[in-house]
Amino acid sequence: MDKNYLKPMLKEDSLKDKVVVITGGGTGLGKAMGQYFLELGAVLVITSRKIEVLEKTAAELQEKTKGIVLPIKCDVSDYKDVEQLLATTVERFGKVDVLVNNAAGNFISPTERLSNRAFDIIVNIVLKGTYNCSLAFGKHWISKKQNATVLNIVTTYAWTGSAYVVPSACAKAGVLALTRSLAVEWAKYGIRFNAIAPGPFPTKGAWSRLLPGDLMKKFDFTQKVPLKRVGEHQELSNLAAYLISDYSAYINGEVITIDGAEWLKGAGQFNMLEAVSDEMWDEIEKSIRNVSSTQK
Numbered sequence: 213m214d215k216n217y218l219k220p221m222l223k224e225d226s227l228k229d230k231v232v233v234i235t236g237g238g239t240g241l242g243k244a245m246g247q248y249f250l251e252l253g254a255v256l257v258i259t260s261r262k263i264e265v266l267e268k269t270a271a272e273l274q275e276k277t278k279g280i281v282l283p284i285k286c287d288v289s290d291y292k293d294v295e296q297l298l299a300t301t302v303e304r305f306g307k308v309d310v311l312v313n314n315a316a317g318n319f320i321s322p323t324e325r326l327s328n329r330a331f332d333i334i335v336n337i338v339l340k341g342t343y344n345c346s347l348a349f350g351k352h353w354i355s356k357k358q359n360a361t362v363l364n365i366v367t368t369y370a371w372t373g374s375a376y377v378v379p380s381a382c383a384k385a386g387v388l389a390l391t392r393s394l395a396v397e398w399a400k401y402g403i404r405f406n407a408i409a410p411g412p413f414p415t416k417g418a419w420s421r422l423l424p425g426d427l428m429k430k431f432d433f434t435q436k437v438p439l440k441r442v443g444e445h446q447e448l449s450n451l452a453a454y455l456i457s458d459y460s461a462y463i464n465g466e467v468i469t470i471d472g473a474e475w476l477k478g479a480g481q482f483n484m485l486e487a488v489s490d491e492m493w494d495e496i497e498k499s500i501r502n503v504s505s506t507q508k
């Protein structure tokens with residue numbers, strides 16, 4: 213099959229001169245999206261708690277794309293930090309057009325082993341971080357009468373829930389509710405809210421905390437996904453770039469899943485029949501036809 217999904221999708225200059233802030237933009241998916249936004253002409257602000265990581269990423273992305281990247285240290289769970297992030301961005305670039313709430317914290321654990329502080333830390337990064345940034349940036353855009361776009365990164369267990377990542381599931385569900393709520397409430401100000409729910413996209417941050425040690429071999433995601441592969445960063449970046457661009461101007465309050473049908477495979481009651489061979493199907497068909505004919 214032609215792997216077009218590995219290629220950049222949007223027209224050159226699709227994000228020209230848009231000022232985009234990505235939380236958690238120094239690593240993983242945030243970094244991948246940032247690189248593509250730069251290639252499309254955006255000016256980028258990346259933020260997280262570790263300034264050394266951000267500075268390294270900023271230098272690397274500037275070198276690769278010749279674009280402008282400003283690294284700003286900010287703990288999204290601290291509203292004062294978020295206000296400072298906004299102020300520094302506006303001071304430097306005169307405006308901000310797009311917020312990508314991508315920062316997250318997560319690790320697998322039986323819930324009864326968690327301290328209340330461990331629960332708090334995840335919810336504070338994911339849900340509080342997202343509402344802190346959305347509130348601060350939203351107030352700014354409303355006061356400036358400026359159109360803007362917010363993209364939230366959630367997961368498919370935002371609606372299914374998931375054992376062993378309960379704080380993350382609670383927080384992502386909250387982020388999804390915020391997305392749908394503010395898409396309606398702030399549409400009158402020209403502010404759009406959308407979300408992406410990625411399936412498995414390998415990153416060091418996620419894999420080291422969700423599939424440590426032997427778990428990676430035991431729970432091979434390529435076998436769990438009906439399309440028999442994990443996601444590629446470019447295909448996620450293509451979707452994200454579209455959703456923050458003006459091409460998606462009529463899409464608001466939507467969550468787009470990009471997971472090769474992973475979550476649906478877990479949901480459909482008879483999906484386990486994939487394990488049935490052709491020979492077994494011959495027998496099964498015979499026996500069903502038999503029952504049907506005896507009941508006529």
Ligand code: HXC
Pocket residue numbers: 316317318319320321325326327328329330331333334367380411412413417418421422
């Ligand atoms: C039980 C744990 C724990 C573990 C930490 N804690 N790890 N409890 N099992 N494995 C507890 C600590 O003991 C402490 O509670 C509390 O959690 C806070 O831990 P700290 O280490 O002090 O916090 P901090 O240094 O701020 O680190 C936060 C973190 C860390 C979330 C724990 O993992 C982090 O920085 N993560 C950021 C990046 C990340 O998580 N990326 C993955 C996103 S993947 P006590 O009570 O002892 O003080 C993702 C994908 C979803 O979201 C879907 C995939 C398909």
Ligand code: NAP
Pocket residue numbers: 235236237238239240241242259260261262263265286287288289313314315316317337341365366367368409410411412413414415416417418
């Ligand atoms: P990642 O590389 O670990 O990214 C998480 C980022 O969040 C890090 O850069 C981290 O930087 C930052 N962060 C954590 N706490 C923060 C805080 N308090 N303030 C500011 N920044 C903070 O993991 P990833 O896989 O790329 O995940 C990116 C997003 O995709 C997350 O929302 C995740 O839930 C979502 N997602 C990922 C997958 C996947 O398969 N990878 C699947 C579904 C959803 P610092 O440590 O420097 O703060």
